[in-house]
Amino acid sequence: MKRKRAEKDAAASTPTKKPRAEIPDDDLEDEIAVAARTPSKRTPSKPSLIRDIHQARANGAATGLTNGDLTPRTQRKVLFSTPTKQREEESVEGTPMSARNPIVRNADRSARRKSAKRLIERTISGDQSDDDVDEEDILARQIWDEDEEEAEEDVLGDVDEEAIPETPSKRGRGRPKGRQRKRSPTPPTNLPPHELYFYQNRPGGTKTSHNTLPSHSLLNHEEYFAQMQSYKDPHTDSFDFLHSVHTRSFDQWSFELRNNFNICLYGYGSKRALVQDFASHLHSTLSDPPTTIIHNRHHHPPQKRQTSRPAPALLQLILSTLTADPPPQPLLLIINSLDAPSLRRQTTQSLLAQLAAHPSISLLATADTPTFPLLWDLSLRQQFRFLFHDCTTFVSFCGVEIDVVESVNELLGRSGRRIGGRDGVGYVLRSLPENARGVFRILVGEQLAAASADEGLGDEEGRLSPQTERRVGKAGKQRETAVEQGVEYRVLYHKAVEEFLCSSEMVFRTLLKEFHDHQMVESRKDALGTERLWVPFRREELEGLLEELVV
């Protein structure tokens, strides 16, 4: 009778409702029953952790939602609320559970030992760990952290008890799964900034989910611009208001510039329109407006070919000309984004500073990044003679300063999309000579071959969606790195020579350079110092490319 009831309870999964008075008796029975029914669940934590993760992922996949540190609340609670209670019960009641404990503890301990060993090995073996943190590491880290956390929570245990004394939960009882402790993804609130820094940088603190953005979800240029053109920011009025506030200080700026100071505008938002307005303001209010030169420097990454070396000789010439024959009025030089990557070099800044220090030049510069003052040391700062004004405009940078789509692609390591994706590459390839196409074909083919060689296990399961693919864990990870690892330079060269695509390394280099220029190929030195080349595309796209090339 009792057993039946217990089973029913378990099936209904509402064990919490059981009043506390009954516990000792029932528990004994239940425990046996549960233990008898599910002996497998006594196994140590490790396997069930994996299953747990799998379940979570399956859930995620099923609902189409991603489960990370920022999403569903409910899941967190499930993972978090039970453990302390259960432990406490065990020790108090002295049920058969305690007999199980040593085993589990020993298993835990050895797992812990192993993971510690592994972590240490990792640390010693050096820095490549950055690139390939594989699943095992994560697991090891998890086990390690978990134990640490237990220690933490033991301290906190008392508080928890008092907070929820009347919930003799039996759910998950006897299941090792219940012992899985997950750190709450919710950060403690109201930490002072420095504490938050250490909290977020704690070892093992960077547990993120393995979700990836489906490649089609990011917009390409056309889609992006189509969306942005139809979009109207609800805050346009506020932006205009901010703009008008800054407009009111135009006279002040003009006065400051007249007094040989230079001005630097900072704050969030694009200040280009503001500066433009200021220039026209000067031209409309002053009887003899200064000659105004506007210089735009945006956050495009510096292109190798375009980097014009700022010539110190030219600067000398400019300065001496200005000194010998000073214009009646200082020239106004406006530099948009003084802290743009292309201007960040020390030499460039010191040249600009010399320019700004000249009495016949007044400078109005804008700076976007929050850390721009680090560009200048004491003497540069002195030369600049800057007065700073907070000009937060909130106007998006996306108009001119940054190319959003490209920037995001680069950020996510999908830079292959830069030249318009696969189609763009196809276009470039068509315009290239036959042997160049051949080299590219070999490269793509090799890269795919390397990827499929690693696939091994994956083939049985057939083609999987990216999310389930991730489940394969280690294998999946390796496959991906294989794609990223690319092809060794030597290997590619020899293959190309074998196929009579090129006769000398010089020719080969020239061919490669063309690819580099179109950003179809990326190269880097691996840990051993050998140069590796790869095509920055995902697998599916590579396959498409190869098809086109072969046909």
Add this chain to the structure above:
Amino acid sequence: MEHQKCYVFNRQGGRPAKKRRLNNSNLPSSWPLRETTYNELWAAQEKRINDVLSEVNKATTGEITAFVSAAATESRTSACRIPTGLVVAGPSIASHRTLFEHLGRDIVTQTRSAFVLLTSAECPNLKTLLKDLIKNATARSTEDDEDDEVAGNASQKGPKLLNYDLQLLYLWFRIQNLDQVVVAFQDSEAFDGSLLGEAIELFKFWSDRVPFVLLFGIATTVETLENKLPRSAKRCIEGQKFDVTQADKVLERVFHAAIDGDDVPLRLGPSLSTQLLDRQKDHVQSVDAFIEGLKYAYMSHFYANPLSLLLRQDIRYEQLSSDDIEAVRNLDSFRQLAERLLDDGEAALVRYLLESDIVLFKNVKEQLEEGQLRISNMVKAIETLYALRRCSPKMPIIPRSSLYVRAVSGELNGSPAVRELLLSVKKASSDILVQILDALLASTPEDALSIMLSLRERLVALMESNEDSSTPLRSEHDLRNETFRTTIVAQKVELSKQKSALSKKDAAYSKLVDECHSRLEAYFAEMFINPQELFLHEIFLYDLKSPHKDAFTPRPRYAVERALSAPQDYLGCDCCHSAAGSDGTESTLSSTQPSTAILYQLYLESGSLINVSDLWSAFQAIMVDDDDEQSLTMALFQRALAELRCLGLIKSSRKKTDHVAKLAWKGL
């Protein structure tokens, strides 16, 4: 236009010049006059400061220039050492550049030498050092066209030389017909020791053809440089040390020039001057930074305060608008004055001041002059105090700037600095009192001069009558030998006897000292007023800290963080305000905030590695209500992500796919 890299701005719309409206700015009508006033007054002030600076510079640069020209007359062989000037310029690195620029100008104009300034940033290795040296030296010649040609011809004669070959310099040098080449290393500490060594040895090899003179700018000590140079290099040079006036001393003098004098129209208030001086100390800035600060104080005062117009000497009633006059009545100090007058029972005058603009104007003019006079008297009293404190050897030297800060905040009267001095005057023996009186004479205004003179005459007479000239006269307050007193603690009676048994001369001297003391005390009490209590102090004392703080020490990081984490502060809109939970529950992000702000706040919550996919889900959860907006949301998301990247808050990470690394933590 906006995609163009660089262009000359033209008025948009192409309207001809006739459409141009002048003075359509929203500045008040009195502004042009105010600006003129500012220009005049600041020019006078700047001249005073520049005089001080050039005087300071002349001393040092003159010395070094003399050294250089002396080196020119020596005959050079490869055997003799390179003359080297070790310029100890002190720790304020920012001022080194100006110093060397002055120096270069002087050397080039006064001696027949070429001057090349090298900094460590330009010269990472010997090759670039030589390249820079040659380039900088020869670039000078391009001013004259024919030289250029000759130089070109010369280099074409022989084989083509590499651009770091000193032969180039030699060829150029021969054509220029100069005496020597001066090479200055601006920041010698930052140069690599071995690089300097190699360079010096190389110069040495060439010195029979190109006579070099080296100058080293030294921020620390000569010994540091000496330790740094290799022995072989040290053997090649013959150094002479030059001590440049240290920046803090220059600052003292400049500060003094900024406050001292009857014609200083505007003075710095206590908090602003503290701020400026502290900034100087904390950031080891050059004196120029201080001058800029001072200039900006003038600028802000004249720009923002319409009453600053009254500082103009020849201001007429008609030049003021009624608003300006009304503004005077709103001053705090006017209210204080009115209350004071009412307490004195002068209600009629208060009524006049309130009702009649012209009466007020006249009163203000008078009071302004009066106030300025009192301030400048106070500054003079500071000068006196400073001079007197230097007379007595035991007292620590308090810089004039800090005395001024204390005085102008009204704390100096009765402060330890003054009490200490008065006490020491009481105890002073006659030889020190003479010094004190001399110092006083130098700074006494005419009306009190006769009193001081008579005091001094009496003192001199007393001293002459003192036949035993080896021991000076002592006052009754003077505690004799300390040891003497402590050894006979038990025989107190004797001690007091000794005190009472002052010689006649000493008694007379004591009287003199007492008189002097009381006069000084009265003088200081009269002079060290609290300037903040003066009527119209708002006009002749500028003490606003915030414009300086904003303009010179900005907090861009804070500004950006605030804009992104609390956009409603800037936008002033209502829609975003509800975001923060008022009922103490967890605050939620509202979807009305700008997308970058939302993403930034999500970013703040995440750890050091961020999964973009999850970030996207969270972002989507906040932004989206229905599915058809998804691609718009994605566009906003991409834009926000790109902006965060552009702000340098995230960078791509290769640890995991689709992850980015967090680079900045808020509030640190």
